[in-house]
Amino acid sequence: MRSEIDYSVYLVTARDLLPVGKHYLESLEESLQGGVTVVQLREKTIDTGEFIQIAQSTKAICDKYNTPLLINDRIDVALAIDCAGVHVGQSDAPLAVARRLLGPNKVIGVSAGNIDQAIAAQKGGADYLGIGAIYGTQTKDVSNKIMGPAGARAVLAALDPHSPIKTVVIGGIKSDNVLRVLHGVHFRDTKRYLDGVAVVSDIVSSPRPRKATENLARLVQAFRNNENTKPEPAINDIDSVLNKVSEIINAIPDQSPLIQQMANIVTANDQANATLALGASPVMAAVVGDQKDLNPHIGALLINMGTVSDEQKRAMLAGGRYSNINKKPLIFDPVAVGATSFRRETGKELLSHWHPTVIKGNAAEIGALSGLNEVTTKGVDSVGPGFKDPYLVVRSLANRERCVVVMTGKDDYISDGERTAKISNGHQLLGQITGSGCVTGTAIATCCAVASMTEGDMNKDGKLTTGDHFIASIAGVLALEISAEIASTRNDVRGPNTFRSAWIDEMSNLDKIDLSKMSRVIVA
Numbered sequence: 001m002r003s004e005i006d007y008s009v010y011l012v013t014a015r016d017l018l019p020v021g022k023h024y025l026e027s028l029e030e031s032l033q034g035g036v037t038v039v040q041l042r043e044k045t046i047d048t049g050e051f052i053q054i055a056q057s058t059k060a061i062c063d064k065y066n067t068p069l070l071i072n073d074r075i076d077v078a079l080a081i082d083c084a085g086v087h088v089g090q091s092d093a094p095l096a097v098a099r100r101l102l103g104p105n106k107v108i109g110v111s112a113g114n115i116d117q118a119i120a121a122q123k124g125g126a127d128y129l130g131i132g133a134i135y136g137t138q139t140k141d142v143s144n145k146i147m148g149p150a151g152a153r154a155v156l157a158a159l160d161p162h163s164p165i166k167t168v169v170i171g172g173i174k175s176d177n178v179l180r181v182l183h184g185v186h187f188r189d190t191k192r193y194l195d196g197v198a199v200v201s202d203i204v205s206s207p208r209p210r211k212a213t214e215n216l217a218r219l220v221q222a223f224r225n226n227e228n229t230k231p232e233p234a235i236n237d238i239d240s241v242l243n244k245v246s247e248i249i250n251a252i253p254d255q256s257p258l259i260q261q262m263a264n265i266v267t268a269n270d271q272a273n274a275t276l277a278l279g280a281s282p283v284m285a286a287v288v289g290d291q292k293d294l295n296p297h298i299g300a301l302l303i304n305m306g307t308v309s310d311e312q313k314r315a316m317l318a319g320g321r322y323s324n325i326n327k328k329p330l331i332f333d334p335v336a337v338g339a340t341s342f343r344r345e346t347g348k349e350l351l352s353h354w355h356p357t358v359i360k361g362n363a364a365e366i367g368a369l370s371g372l373n374e375v376t377t378k379g380v381d382s383v384g385p386g387f388k389d390p391y392l393v394v395r396s397l398a399n400r401e402r403c404v405v406v407m408t409g410k411d412d413y414i415s416d417g418e419r420t421a422k423i424s425n426g427h428q429l430l431g432q433i434t435g436s437g438c439v440t441g442t443a444i445a446t447c448c449a450v451a452s453m454t455e456g457d458m459n460k461d462g463k464l465t466t467g468d469h470f471i472a473s474i475a476g477v478l479a480l481e482i483s484a485e486i487a488s489t490r491n492d493v494r495g496p497n498t499f500r501s502a503w504i505d506e507m508s509n510l511d512k513i514d515l516s517k518m519s520r521v522i523v524a
């Protein structure tokens, strides 16, 4: 019988990455004490005799902690020391050869850099897949195969759901991104879950490998606990939703969150003024150097791709990453993402580097991210009558990306994958000024910040942020559409430009409005 391996925290060794003064076996033992569940010995440059010696001493320590040992590439070494099995890369011995040499009782893992390799290994009888590279890494040259969590998710989805094969991900995984990886790789509605995460440098290069391993193990476990606990019944009856919406909007001036926005040059000014009118504070920092220092102080980050440059893209990558690390709501407005290949690539790159809390777009943008072309783009505007089943579109994307999806239009559709809302507020003048959608992003970010600040920290570790961002997104959309309706009735409004000023005025009066009376919302 092949032994059942717990792949949760999978250590791949690298003696060349040890900190100065740290001995290999000492580091290995500390990482086992910290909770490593399986070890792969990876050596690329030594002679066979030395390899066998190191493998023996490695196995002695692994045995002491009852932890299985796999050998990278070298079937002969695995046979020599009689360890649990091997891990083979795509240019190592073929799986069939490895199986013939090792027999049925050894574990064989295979590296999979894409769907074809994964399916071939599964059909060939591999015990587990090492899927990667998730991110770039200094540890190995993986530049041609970085797939992001979304790429690994596609691999998992392509596997036969009934196959007993196990899966781990590898490449650039650290305690500060492991939650984002786990959230990004899992579908909410598929049965296949990752069995673990494989790391080299996060543990091996640490002067405190035990602590580094404990951190990783705690986060993997927290994610699992969070997935397995039934959440408190989510609020979905309309009265409770609207109560919560009013609570959030009225709390904005008290909380006065700092809302960071990487805006576009067309609508930045309106976004900043809308933030102030709603009772929050805007900060428009969009260079790389600001992100690390600023992020701990913000309530939410809004990333708007409207006039993205190469420089701004780097800031977006960094700012989003810090938002995930610091558990700040991250709102993504993928302006015109389907319009050019540069924008498609940029959208994909951003979404593979960080995990958004909310994606907000018009029908063409949400369609492009969903891989649908029922609705197309002209410039930044949607063309065509819209989707036949908009509920399904937002719900599917929300499930796939594990975030809230807001699709704006004449009617707005909002989903967190379980609950879906339709909002029929708004005014046609919103379609006559530029950036009303971008300003909606501002309001959603502001409401998400408030929702996170007021929510308790239940299950905090296993989640990317706290707060009900489905309701916060409804609050953001309603705040803007209801203030637009009120503005449109003012007799000083003569056309689009006076409307725009009146709209921002009315945002600052929302606390005097009974929102529930004016809201036209359905929650299904």
Ligand code: 3NM
Residues within 6 Å of the ligand: 012, 111, 112, 130, 131, 132, 133, 134, 136, 137, 138, 139, 140, 142, 170, 171, 172, 173, 198, 199, 200, 201, 202
């Ligand atoms: N294999 P770190 S990436 C050994 O993609 C290895 O197949 C990879 O190192 C693959 O955790 C990788 O330090 C190195 O980023 C991972």
Ligand code: MG
Residues within 6 Å of the ligand: 072, 073, 088, 089, 090, 091, 092
């Ligand atoms: Mg190899």
